[in-house]
Amino acid sequence: MKKLYLGSMHATILVIEDDPPIAENIAYALKTEGFSPVCCETGKEALEVLARENVLLILLDLGLPDVNGFSLLARLRETASVPVIVVTARSDVTDRVAGLECGADDYIVKPFHPRELTARVRTVLRRVSAKQEEAGEPPVPFPFRMDEKRHAIFYFGRPLELSLQEHKLLSLLIRSPGRAFTRDQLLTLAWQDPGMSLDRTVDTHIKTIRQKLKDIRKDLDPILTIRGVGYALKEQW
Numbered sequence: 001m002k003k004l005y006l007g008s009m010h011a012t013i014l015v016i017e018d019d020p021p022i023a024e025n026i027a028y029a030l031k032t033e034g035f036s037p038v039c040c041e042t043g044k045e046a047l048e049v050l051a052r053e054n055v056l057l058i059l060l061d062l063g064l065p066d067v068n069g070f071s072l073l074a075r076l077r078e079t080a081s082v083p084v085i086v087v088t089a090r091s092d093v094t095d096r097v098a099g100l101e102c103g104a105d106d107y108i109v110k111p112f113h114p115r116e117l118t119a120r121v122r123t124v125l126r127r128v129s130a131k132q133e134e135a136g137e138p139p140v141p142f143p144f145r146m147d148e149k150r151h152a153i154f155y156f157g158r159p160l161e162l163s164l165q166e167h168k169l170l171s172l173l174i175r176s177p178g179r180a181f182t183r184d185q186l187l188t189l190a191w192q193d194p195g196m197s198l199d200r201t202v203d204t205h206i207k208t209i210r211q212k213l214k215d216i217r218k219d220l221d222p223i224l225t226i227r228g229v230g231y232a233l234k235e236q237w
Contacts, residue, residue, distance in 0.1 A: 012053050013121070015039040016046045016072075017061040017087065022110070026059060026087070029114035030121070034184030043067035047075075055082050057121060062088040062099070070102050077103035083124050087117070122188045143222075144174050158216050165190060166209050169202070173223065178235035180226045206231055 013030055017023040018041035027037040038053060040046050043064050049055070058076065062069030069088070076084060086099040089110040096107050105124045108117060145154040153160050153170055162170065168190040172181065181189075183202045191201075210223055224232045 012055050013037050014046060014049055014053070014055045014058045014082075016043070016058065016064065017041065018063070018065055019061075022061075025114065026117065029118050033118045033121070033188075034182040035121075041065070043072040046072070050076075050082075057125060058082055058084045059087050059117075059121075060084055060104075062086060062090060062095070070098060073099065073102045073104060083128050085120060085124060087112075125188060126192075143217075146171065146174065155213055155216050160212055160216075162209070162212070163205075166205055166212075169205055170209055173231065173233040177233045180229050180232045182230040186230065202230075 013035045015023055015026050015030075015037050017026065017039065020041075023039045023041070027039055030037040035056070038049055038055075040049055041064070043066050046058075060069060060073060060076075064072065069086070073084060073086070076082070083105040084103065085106040085108060086104045087108050087110065088095070088099075090096075091109045099107050105127070106120050108120055143156045146152070147154070151167065153162065153167065153174070160170075169186060172186065172189055173179075186202050206223060210221060213220070213222060222234045224234060226232055
């Protein structure tokens with residue numbers, strides 16, 4: 001079994017699972033949430049995918065045919081900061097503790113409901129996003145500037161008056177210029193409880209942000225609408 005799905009690299013979740021039916025079920029569940037799963041069945045292939053893809057999160061089965069799952073997890077932690085959720089049939093407490101001590105961000109035992117898996121994925125991504133915000137990010141290139149300490153975003157040198165949700169949405173776009181976010185991804189990453197919001201909520205907030213940007217520069221619209229996908233910030237000006 002090679003890669004089952006190769007969607008947008010910006011939303012790629014790497015599924016390392018050597019059981020094809022399980023991998024396909026995981027991939028289907030992730031696709032329904034707007035992600036682009038890439039499936040592989042060996043540690044070697046997983047490392048090759050990581051070398052060429054911008055992976056958002058890894059789902060790792062411990063029982064791989066070519067490498068011990070714990071060893072692969074330790075190697076991933078040495079070379080990458082991508083969050084990892086261990087997915088395995090091993091329910092023993094010792095295995096769970098070992099997985100977490102090796103650097104796993106979460107641990108889910110087979111069999112599991114697809115909705116539980118995707119909920120854990122969203123939770124881990126929100127947690128990682130929150131940690132990045134707390135740590136602060138370097139200033140972004142002109143015309144935007146972010147002041148993490150003041151929780152402010154400047155556009156052509158002028159501060160934007162943004163609600164908390166608008167700030168989160170625009171921050172996501174600014175930190176990844178050119179990246180196409182789906183509405184589901186924006187809901188997952190920017191809303192504390194995405195299940196209580198709708199796609200239209202994202203559209204409404206983006207519309208408001210656009211208007212605030214146009215109040216400063218009427219001739220520019222830095223936010224692109226990617227038809228059938230979602231939104232992205234312009235990469236070039």
